[in-house]
Amino acid sequence: MSNIETLIKTLVEKHGKTRNSLMPVLQGIVKEEHFLSEEAMIAVAKELDLSAADVYGTASFYTFLDTVPRGKNIIRICKTISCHMKGKDEIIEALEDVLKIKVGETTHDKKFTLLTANCLGWCHKGPVMLVNDEVFPEINQQKAVEIIEGIAKASK
Amino acid sequence: MSEYLVNLKINNIPVSVKEGTTILDAAKKLNFNVPTLCNHPDLSVAGNCRVCVVEVKGARLLAASCATPVSEGMEVLTNSEKVRTARKHVIELLLSEHNADCTKCFKNGHCELQDLASEYRIGDHVFIDLVKAKDKIADISSPSISKDDSKCIRCQRCVRTCDELQSVSALAVVKKGDHQKISTFMNKPLHEVVCTNCGQCINRCPTGALTERTYIEEVWKAINDPLKHVVVQTAPAVRIGLGEDLGYDPGERVTGKMVAALKHIGFDSVLDTDFTADLTIMEEGTELLTRLKKALVDGEKVALPMMTSCSPGWIKFQEHMFPDLLDNLSTCKSPQQMFGALAKTYYAKKKGIDPKNMVSVSIMPCTAKKFECGRPEMRDSGYQDVDYVLTTRELAMMVKQAGINFMKLEDEHYDSIMGNSTGAAVIFGATGGVMEAALRTAYEIVTGREVPFTNLNIMPLRGFEGVKEAKVMIKDVKPEWSFLEGAELSVAIAHGLHNANTLMKAVREGKANYHFIEVMGCPGGCLGGGGQPIPTSPEIRSKRAEAIYGEDEGLPLRKSHENPEVIQIYKDFLGEPLGHKSHDLLHTHYKPRIRY
Structure with missing residues (x-):
């Protein structure tokens, strides 16, 4: 059994074999693997006796359940109007510059993926950046770069 | 649904309906037409297209009548100015993302969205096209089904059909917002996924997003080629469905007119799949008795219950979902493919025609048959046994193209040989x-x-119960069948792949002790097939069933073994059921496929 199949078996044992377990199982895989591979979605469908299309339909609905490979750390910059007016474009520019990638891409060392996100609910403290599960409000170019460099150092 | 009655007024007319009834159904009771696109009598409520909105007095918003149950004292307006304006906007919004190249569309003239656009006089685009419909490319990878996302309005009838009626779920809603679409696993082409080609999604698609792959032009070309001898076979359910696309109400038997139309169109020989349906009974009946003998007398391990193999959608379903039960399937080819194999051998020989100059066409109530005729196993005549499969709908279109006034046609009879059949074949x-x-x-x-x-x-x-069971006591048998004396033959029948799935799970778990199981892939059997006229509903299918049983009762011969042409073919060509020649031409094998 491959690593991913073992992981899924464990998750299904934990959450149960019903359709209701689909979301927590998918979230569990993303937590470990950072994305849902074709192989992973098929294994989930088999375990829960669902069609593969059904699993893909659910996975592709949620932005936070990625179906393409992602880096270890996912940076999301809020792109909605308040953050836009507070300068999210400059922040993106600064991060693209320091990470040497464009929005939607992953760094060569697979450490970072840079994405934009719809409203994160922090309009009063924009612009806002989300790194994995952690929110960084009221950032500027310098702060954003420092945060990312900090994470890069910590994970060395 | 409860027996408690609820009183309400629709367009100021009082009506009492059972508690739990939707506003839509209550309005229908008063003969008020409320348009629908996502709602369908065979499917669960979705409430996502919003064209069925109505005004409910006292409510702030318009209500989707398909998804709103009635309540006591409710006052509903189904056609107020507010309602009509909202509906028009809904239709305009749907059209803003729809590839409205109607003149090029197979569904032109049969499209629910087109009908509404016409009824509401939709003019120039008032909404910006955010989803570039015309950039989308149709998926024509499947030999049966064409899927054109540019015409999809995301009503999800197909998704519910594939799930609720067929338990396949080859189609799902993927992504969201302006990226939302109806797609397969990882957007793979249809021919690479678990799709059974049953075409039930086509029967319920309100637009031209899902249609059959059409082969009308190829068939015209063959007919117009003087060097080709073109034979056509017609399946049992076509004769009771075709009329619906040519001016008749559901349930009209048009066998004689259909034969006349096919001759007028120019087929060289108009023959009947019913002939090979009778032949199927001889082969499959003998196969069942042989399996029972092996199990009961010889103590051999044989796969029981035996399962029918006439429905190619069901066969592909079984290959994907229950590959462990493939030995249970009868090895008999479907009547279409038996016909194809015999047309280019037996028929060709009797008529003195070189089979390489033959084109074999079949008219089927089915889209899966288009896939079946291309299976590599189906070339036992030395050629592709059946060249082109047209649906009932495609035949109706050819009749129109041929300029035939169908309703005025005089009845004609099938040609011979392979045109004779019994009532037993019609009820297939x-x-x-x-x-x-x-x-x-x-x-x-x-x-x-x-x-x-x-x-x-x-x-x-x-009848249309999902899974039917019956037992037949066998007594006072002929001496050669003494091992069956006093035996009780236990049979089961499922229609629609959802019911088949339930039954197969029971078989797999050893909980179903039947000898023989019939499965048809489509709801109601072939009369509700994916190639039959649109629309479909439980009422329409009931009327088609009445027509089928009426056709059976009206025929002089009603038992397959009494078909004189069947007796003849065993004498002249095949020898005996399950004989050497039958084995070569009429039987096949199946291939396990992956579900994922």
Whole structure:
């Protein structure tokens, strides 16, 4: 059994074999693997006796359940109007510059993926950046770069 | 639904309906038409298209009538100015993302969205096209189904059909917002996924997003080629469905007119799949009795229950979902493919035609047959046994193209050979029909007497219950069948792949002790097939079933083994059922496929 199949078996044992377990199982895989591979979605469908299309339909609905490979750390910059007016474009520019990638891409060392996100609910403290599960409000170019460099150092 | 009655007013007219009834159904009761696109009588409520909105007095917002149950004292307006304006906007919004190249569309003239656009006088685009419909490319990878996302309005009828009626879920809603679409696993082409080609999604698609792959032009070309001898076969359920696309109400039998139309169109020989349906009974009935003998007398391990193999959607479903039960399938080819194999051998020989100059066309109520005829196993004549499969709908279109006034046609008879059939073959078109036909023959072979049911009508096998069961006591058998004396033959019937799935799970778990199971891939059997006229509903299918059983009762011969052409072919060509030649031409094998 491959690593991913073992992981899924464990998750299904934990959450149960019903359709209701689909979301927590998918979230569990993303937590470990950072994305849902074709192989992973098929294994989930088999375990829960669902069609593969059904699993893909659910996975592709949620932005936070990625179906393409992602880096270890996912940076999301809020792109909605308040953050836009507070300068999210400059922040993106600064991060693209320091990470040497464009929005939607992953760094060569697979450490970072840079994405934009719809409203994160922090309009009063924009612009806002989300790194994995952690929110960084009221950032500027310098702060954003420092945060990312900090994470890069910590994970060395 | 509760028995409690709720009183309400619709367009100021009082009406009482059972608690739990939707506003839509209550309005129908008063003969008020409320348009729908996502709602369908065969499917669960979705409430996502919003064209069925109505005004409910006191409510702030318009209500989707398909998804709102009535309540006591409710006052509803189904056609107020507010309602009409909102509906018009909904239709305009749907059209803003729809590829409205209607003149090029197979569904032109049969499209629910087009009808509404016309009714609401939709003019120039008032909304910006955010989803670039015209950039989308149709998926024509499947030989049966064409899927054109540029025409999809995301009503999700197909998704519910594939899930609720067929338990396949090859289609799902993927992504969201302006990226939302109806797609397969990882957007793979249809021919690479678990799709069974049943076409039930086509029958319920309100636009031209899902249609059959059409082969009308290829067939015209063959007909117009003087060097080709073009034979056509017509499936049992076509004769009771075709009329619906040519001006008749559901339930009209148009057998004679259909034959006349096919001759007028220019087919060289108009023959009947019913002939090979009778032949199927001889082969499959013998196969069942042989399996029972092996199990009961010889103590051999044989796969029981035996399962019918006429429905190619069901066969592909079984190959994907229950590959462990493939040995249970009868090895008999479907009547279409038996016909194809015999047309280019037996028929060709009798008529003195070189089979390489033959083109074999079949008219089917089915889209899966288009896939079936291309299976590599289906070339036992040395050529592709069946060249082109047209649906009932495609034939209706050809009749129109040929300039035929169908309703005025005089009835004509099928040509010979391979045009003769019995009532037992006609009922193949309804769920339970193959079983009934098989029992009429097998019982008589074993006991020498007719089946003990009034007028040969085995009523327990009829009707639209999801899974039907019946038991037949076998007594006073002929000496050669003594091992069956006192045995009780236990049979089951499922129609629609959802019901088949339930039954197969029971078989897999050893909880289903039947001898023989009939499965048809589509709801109602072939009469509700994916190639039949649109729309479909439980009422329409009931009327088609009545027509099928009426056709059966009207025929002089109603038992397959009495078909004179069947007796003849065994004498002249095949030898005996399950004989060497039958084995070569009429039987096949199946291939396990992956579900994922």
